[in-house]
Every structure is written in C-alpha cells, then in structure tokens.
Amino acid sequence: MKKLDIQSATQLLHENMQNKNLRKHCYAVGKTLSEFYDFFMNEGREVGGLTKEQWEIVGILHDADWEKTTDNPDRHVFELLSWLEDYDIPEEMLNAFQTHNYKMTKIREPQTLLEWTLECCDELTGFIVAIALVMPNKKLSEVNTESIFKKFKQKEFAKAVEREQILQCKEKVGIVPEKFVEITLKAMQENSELLGL
Numbered sequence: 001m002k003k004l005d006i007q008s009a010t011q012l013l014h015e016n017m018q019n020k021n022l023r024k025h026c027y028a029v030g031k032t033l034s035e036f037y038d039f040f041m042n043e044g045r046e047v048g049g050l051t052k053e054q055w056e057i058v059g060i061l062h063d064a065d066w067e068k069t070t071d072n073p074d075r076h077v078f079e080l081l082s083w084l085e086d087y088d089i090p091e092e093m094l095n096a097f098q099t100h101n102y103k104m105t106k107i108r109e110p111q112t113l114l115e116w117t118l119e120c121c122d123e124l125t126g127f128i129v130a131i132a133l134v135m136p137n138k139k140l141s142e143v144n145t146e147s148i149f150k151k152f153k154q155k156e157f158a159k160a161v162e163r164e165q166i167l168q169c170k171e172k173v174g175i176v177p178e179k180f181v182e183i184t185l186k187a188m189q190e191n192s193e194l195l196g197l
C-alpha cells in the first residue's frame with residue numbers, strides 16, 4: 001500500500017491531469033478546505049478524525065480524474081476511486097471522495113462537515129477565479145466579498161456556476177454565505193502565487 005500525503009497526492013494529480021488551470025482548481029479547493037479546517041477547529045466544531053493535511057488532500061484529489069472522464073461525466077470519481085485502491089486511506093477520506101459528483105454517481109450523498117464544505121466551496125472557487133479574470137490586473141487581490149456577491153446576482157456571469165450549490169453552506173455547513181465566501185477568498189488570496197492569479 002502506498003502512502004498518501006500532500007506530495008504523493010499532488011503527484012497522482014499531475015500524472016492524470018495535464019491542464020494547468022484544472023490543476024489550479026484542485027489546489028484552490030485543497031487550500032480552501034485546509035483554511036476551513038482551521039476555522040472549524042477555532043470554532044470548536046466537530047471536524048472528524050482527519051488531519052488538516054488530509055482535508056487538503058481531499059481538495060487536491062477530488063477532481064483528479066476529471067480530465068480523463070470529461071467525455072463520461074458519470075465516471076468522474078469512479079476512476080479516482082480505482083486509483084486510490086493502491087493507497088492506504090482512512091475510510092473517512094474515502095467517503096469524502098465518494099460524495100463528490102454524487103448527483104451523477106449516486107455513490108454517497110454528502111453528510112459530514114468536510115463533505116458539505118467540499119460540496120459548497122467547489123463551485124465557489126471557480127466563481128472567484130472567474131471574477132479575478134475580469135479584474136483590471138487579473139489578480140485575486142482585486143477581488144473582495146462585495147464584488148463576489150455583486151457578480152453572484154448577475155445570472156449571465158459565469159453561468160455554469162451553480163449558485164444554489166454554494167448557498168447550501170448556510171443549512172449544511174452552518175456558516176452564512178458572507179462568511180463562507182470570506183474564508184474561501186482568504187484561502188485563495190493567501191495562495192495567489194500557487195494559483196497564478
């Protein structure tokens with residue numbers, strides 16, 4: 001059994017995903033989950049048995065098979081799960097992967113705090129990238145929560161982003177959208193170099 005840490009997870013991602021922007025999406029979700037882990041710990045929330053590093057790995061790998069399954073979106077996550085059979089992985093982490101793309105795969109609906117946080121921040125990170133790209137210098141530092149909510153209401157902007165999925169944070173994660181967006185943006189801004197924005 002292989003060991004799964006940030007390094008081997010990133011390697012697995014890179015072996016299976018060549019598109020740099022897709023990779024950056026995975027890093028963004030990883031860094032965001034890691035930021036949320038700290039936030040929940042500070043708030044005394046029940047984060048479960050995984051470490052902060054393992055939360056980040058969930059983000060790094062959640063879309064690792066996306067490039068290979070683009071033409072068969074209902075296979076997305078199944079490929080990843082088959083690759084992960086070679087790795088020593090806690091059940092909680094495996095469960096989290098199984099919830100991603102659950103609407104198509106029907107494997108497992110999100111249940112835990114980690115799983116719902118992944119579900120809600122996934123689309124949001126993409127939305128924030130879309131906003132950064134229309135800023136004068138295309139920088140994450142030019143984005144603020146106000147501009148995010150403004151764009152949120154513009155239905156034509158980044159149409160593919162499912163707003164509803166993000167807004168579930170209130171009910172499912174127990175964080176109001178304003179705060180959820182603030183934490184996600186902070187995580188991304190602190191990793192702007194990695195994200196190239």
Ligand SMILES: [Fe+2]
Pocket residue numbers: 062063066076100101
């Ligand atoms: Fe995905």
Ligand SMILES: [Fe+2]
Pocket residue numbers: 025029062063122123
């Ligand atoms: Fe994703």
